[in-house]
Amino acid sequence: MIEQILEFISKLSTPGFFITAEVSREGIVIPPDIERFIREKLVLIEQGTNVRKFIYQREDWRIIFTFFPTDRVVNEKYALKNKTFKTIFTTKNYKTSNGINLESTVNRYENILNTNEIKGAKSGFTKDAGRCLASITTLNNVDYLLVVINSSTTSPYNAVKDTITIYDYYNNNYGYKNIINDDTFIKEIPVDFSKEKTYKITGSEDIEKYLKNNTEVTYKYVGSDKVTFNTKKGSKLGVVKIYDSDVLLATSNVYLENNIEYYPIITYIMIGIAVVFVLLIVKKKKKKKHRRRRR
Numbered sequence: 252m253i254e255q256i257l258e259f260i261s262k263l264s265t266p267g268f269f270i271t272a273e274v275s276r277e278g279i280v281i282p283p284d285i286e287r288f289i290r291e292k293l294v295l296i297e298q299g300t301n302v303r304k305f306i307y308q309r310e311d312w313r314i315i316f317t318f319f320p321t322d323r324v325v326n327e328k329y330a331l332k333n334k335t336f337k338t339i340f341t342t343k344n345y346k347t348s349n350g351i352n353l354e355s356t357v358n359r360y361e362n363i364l365n366t367n368e369i370k371g372a373k374s375g376f377t378k379d380a381g382r383c384l385a386s387i388t389t390l391n392n393v394d395y396l397l398v399v400i401n402s403s404t405t406s407p408y409n410a411v412k413d414t415i416t417i418y419d420y421y422n423n424n425y426g427y428k429n430i431i432n433d434d435t436f437i438k439e440i441p442v443d444f445s446k447e448k449t450y451k452i453t454g455s456e457d458i459e460k461y462l463k464n465n466t467e468v469t470y471k472y473v474g475s476d477k478v479t480f481n482t483k484k485g486s487k488l489g490v491v492k493i494y495d496s497d498v499l500l501a502t503s504n505v506y507l508e509n510n511i512e513y514y515p516i517i518t519y520i521m522i523g524i525a526v527v528f529v530l531l532i533v534k535k536k537k538k539k540k541h542r543r544r545r546r
Contacts, residue, residue, distance in 0.1 A: 254407050255281060256314070261378040265293060268318045271375050275351055278311030289316065313351075340387070341371030356384075360408040368418055374410060384410035390422040393461070427459045430468050430493050431503055437470050437491055442478040445513045450478045454491065455508070458501050469494045474505060480513045 253274050260272055263286060270289065285307065292305045296318060307314040343355040356374040357366045372386035381401040388395050397417060402410040435454035442450050452472055462468075474489010475482075482488075488505045 253277060256285065257376045258378075258404075259285065260289070261376055263289060265289065265318075267321055268293070268296075269321055269377055269380075271317045271319070273315040273317075274313070275315060275347075275353055276311060276313035278309075282307075282309045282312050284309070285314075292316070292318065337371070340373060357386075357411055360411050363408060364412055364415060366411060366415070369411070369414065372411075372414075376404075382407070382410040384414050386414050388418055390418065391426060393422075393426065395421065425461060425463055428462045428464075428466065430458050430460050430462075430500060431470075431491065432457045435470075437472050437505075440475065440477050440488075442511060444480040445478075445511050447511055450507070450509075450511070452488070452491070452505055453508075454503055455506055456503055458493070458503060460500050462495065462500075466495055468500065472505070478507065478511060482507055482511070484508070484510045 256274070257272060259281075260270055263270075288305075288307050295302070303318045305316045305318075307316060343358050345353045347353065355372060357369050357372045360366060368388050368390060369386050370388045372384055375383040375385075377383075381404055383398070383400045383402070385396075385398045387397075395418060397414060399410050399413045399417070402413045406412075431454040433454055433456075437452040437454070439449040439451050442448060471492045471494065472489060473492060474487075478488070484507055486507045488507055491503045491505055493500045493503065
């Protein structure tokens with residue numbers, strides 16, 4: 252009977268609003284004046300009232316109607332930062348002060364589906380959106396927030412079933428993966444004026460990303476193509492770009508981590524003088540040979 256009421260509400264024309272209904276007390280016969288009640292509340296809203304939640308009480312029925320403007324987006328992630336909202340959202344059973352027992356939609360189907368992994372949820376239904384469910388869960392230390400829409404209307408629990416299917420897929424196929432750390436080797440670049448001929452470019456920090464389990468990341472180093480004698484420990488050499496195919500996942504700075512032992516500058520001065528001296532001698536000998544040939 253509740254499903255019939257929800258379907259009836261979904262077919263009503265309510266320009267500017269979509270309406271949700273929570274049945275806290277169920278009667279025996281479908282109340283005949285629900286449409287009139289909703290029309291009266293739409294008139295009140297048009298007249299300027301800020302109230303968006305109205306309680307319908309007739310005979311054995313108690314239905315809470317909430318009117319949501321269709322020109323606004325309800326941000327569930329933002330709403331979950333509100334402790335009161337989160338408490339309500341994750342409560343599966345609640346007893347009111349006057350003894351009414353309220354039960355989450357998810358709980359209704361726990362004998363049919365394994366709903367234990369759904370930590371909080373809110374269901375909804377309209378003709379255009381079908382059966383919907385906004386929910387949260389935590390699986391393997393990963394927090395998920397999911398909104399399922401347009402689930403089949405053939406069964407009242409299809410949105411719950413779809414939610415569990417999606418959670419299971421991501422839990423089995425995705426997770427946080429370390430994509431770079433201090434031990435990640437990227438490449439080697441030459442070192443000038445040192446016994447150390449090359450320097451290994453490695454990661455300088457730990458970065459984790461939520462990825463598919465079989466993801467193979469690639470690295471691209473962008474920066475200095477060599478270490479020169481004036482490069483000091485702690486100097487930035489460049490960055491490492493980390494990709495999943497052609498999608499940039501993150502960038503990591505590269506610094507010179509070690510003290511490079513360069514040859515003393517005097518050594519290079521002496522080598523330079525020696526080279527110049529040798530060149531002068533060679534040039535002088537060539538001139539002498541040239542003079543002898545002319546004679």
